[in-house]
Amino acid sequence: MSVDGEVMETFVSRPSAAILIGSLRGFPYTLETALADIIDNSITADASRVRIFADANAGFPRIAVIDDGAGMDLAELHEAMRLGSKDPAAIREPNDLGRFGLGLKTASFSQCRRLTVASSTGGNTHAARWDLRYVYETDEWTVQIIPEPQQLPWADELGPHGTLVLWEDLDRVIDSESLDEVAKEFNHRVSLAASHIEQVFHRFMEGERSLPKVAISLNGSELVPHNPFNPKNRATIVDQGEAVGIADMQIDIRAYTLPHFSKVSADEWDEYAGERGYLRNQGFYLYRAGRLIVHGTWFGLMRQTELTKLARVQIDIPNGMDELWKIDVLKASAQPPHLVRQRLRAIIDRLVKNSRGVHINRGKKMTSSEQFPLWERRAVHEGVRYGINLTHPAVVGISASLDPAEQTQFRRLLQLVAAGLPIDSLIVDLGEKPHQTRGEDVPEDALELLVSTICTQLRSAGLSWPDVEESMRANAFVSSNWQKAESLLAELRVADEG
Numbered sequence: 001m002s003v004d005g006e007v008m009e010t011f012v013s014r015p016s017a018a019i020l021i022g023s024l025r026g027f028p029y030t031l032e033t034a035l036a037d038i039i040d041n042s043i044t045a046d047a048s049r050v051r052i053f054a055d056a057n058a059g060f061p062r063i064a065v066i067d068d069g070a071g072m073d074l075a076e077l078h079e080a081m082r083l084g085s086k087d088p089a090a091i092r093e094p095n096d097l098g099r100f101g102l103g104l105k106t107a108s109f110s111q112c113r114r115l116t117v118a119s120s121t122g123g124n125t126h127a128a129r130w131d132l133r134y135v136y137e138t139d140e141w142t143v144q145i146i147p148e149p150q151q152l153p154w155a156d157e158l159g160p161h162g163t164l165v166l167w168e169d170l171d172r173v174i175d176s177e178s179l180d181e182v183a184k185e186f187n188h189r190v191s192l193a194a195s196h197i198e199q200v201f202h203r204f205m206e207g208e209r210s211l212p213k214v215a216i217s218l219n220g221s222e223l224v225p226h227n228p229f230n231p232k233n234r235a236t237i238v239d240q241g242e243a244v245g246i247a248d249m250q251i252d253i254r255a256y257t258l259p260h261f262s263k264v265s266a267d268e269w270d271e272y273a274g275e276r277g278y279l280r281n282q283g284f285y286l287y288r289a290g291r292l293i294v295h296g297t298w299f300g301l302m303r304q305t306e307l308t309k310l311a312r313v314q315i316d317i318p319n320g321m322d323e324l325w326k327i328d329v330l331k332a333s334a335q336p337p338h339l340v341r342q343r344l345r346a347i348i349d350r351l352v353k354n355s356r357g358v359h360i361n362r363g364k365k366m367t368s369s370e371q372f373p374l375w376e377r378r379a380v381h382e383g384v385r386y387g388i389n390l391t392h393p394a395v396v397g398i399s400a401s402l403d404p405a406e407q408t409q410f411r412r413l414l415q416l417v418a419a420g421l422p423i424d425s426l427i428v429d430l431g432e433k434p435h436q437t438r439g440e441d442v443p444e445d446a447l448e449l450l451v452s453t454i455c456t457q458l459r460s461a462g463l464s465w466p467d468v469e470e471s472m473r474a475n476a477f478v479s480s481n482w483q484k485a486e487s488l489l490a491e492l493r494v495a496d497e498g
């Protein structure tokens, strides 16, 4: 070896297996991202079925991922068990979801201390194991050969070609003491992970054209793809897609605005809210070769705001752009390249403008399509004010029956009510449970007050009874209690005409 023309002596500095493996366990995977990394390998190996089995196993839980992909022969299995089995810079097949040649090992070690891989191809099955307790003891990079793979748990599920990845000694998945707790916690964590997988691989599960179709199941039940853009609902606004070319490759971008809560059922609303809710799930959804890798972020181009919480933007990149997008080892973080940032910023501007339009129109609707709103929304210099409409017929009618001092008190009370509008808790409640949040039900006598005062005002303005009735129907309060309101109107009309 030569540096500056001098021949240097060298020595080999081997890492300590025990220490390095220990630190490899620290990759910040979660159970769901680790499982997704294992499934990536199955999809890359052309699997059409991936079956996950998870068993609490009386306090010694274990998880297996079994695919019907190409499988590995002995040499390939040995290579697969090696840390860093593929050069990250190597050009990958377009459908290859791998990246650093590490995922199988690091994802597994992040969750368990015992990784066993059994693989079948060409009539043979071979199995090998990393047992981290053994590595710690011996401080050697030793992979064990399993002489009788058919004895492994779930080995009978392995077909003539395919791979079984088995995790045992799941010290990172469970940390409770009692057996009951272990089983509960384990099953809960596994079902959360399954929901994550339903989203990460939804396009493969849906059988999108140009992607291999893959069915994924957990303990025998099929997982159901979860498409975060809800494209089947006709109230979802789908923007025209656009393409950006960089370095001979193409990025596709498409913006979606999910339906407003008034357009979907409570169940559908919750389904798309997801674990973290709409606010946190807004933003870009970055897919690498069809697989969702990052979601719910605006890449620092904008904050997540209430205004844009229904906006989700799909970005599709091929797997050759990892360097450009700074995709990390975990495939869990990424940053758009400069050229793309500008395009994304333009899309964000448009989305913000659109959502503002939607909301302001809703505001206007509230105050103008309704004939006599009790609340009014005013755009003022510093922002927006909500207040009680003091010219509302019910307010005017009651005022008229009071003496001047009482009138002032009455107006003050209404102003206090308006000033005390609990905006913070409304935001929280509407964010979490829009369908279950509303004002008080209208008691019958309050409805009577509303109907009679509005009628009196409209009649004295010279409206005919059919016109009065039509105006009343336009009032949200009244129309939602139409049966009662109608009979009240009939009584008023009889009194008026008789």
Ligand SMILES: Nc1ncnc2c1ncn2[C@@H]1O[C@H](COP(=O)(O)OP(=O)(O)O)[C@@H](O)[C@H]1O
Pocket: 041, 042, 045, 067, 069, 070, 071, 072, 079, 080, 081, 085, 086, 097, 098, 099, 100, 101, 102, 103, 104, 105, 162, 163
């Ligand atoms: N389920 C599987 N079926 C077939 N081959 C696999 C499977 N899982 C892993 N391999 C092989 O092991 C290699 C290493 O996998 P991994 O450590 O996840 O790195 P990467 O996916 O980045 O290549 C893969 O490139 C592949 O050749």
Ligand SMILES: [Mg+2]
Pocket: 037, 040, 041, 097, 098, 099, 102, 103, 104
């Ligand atoms: Mg991989």
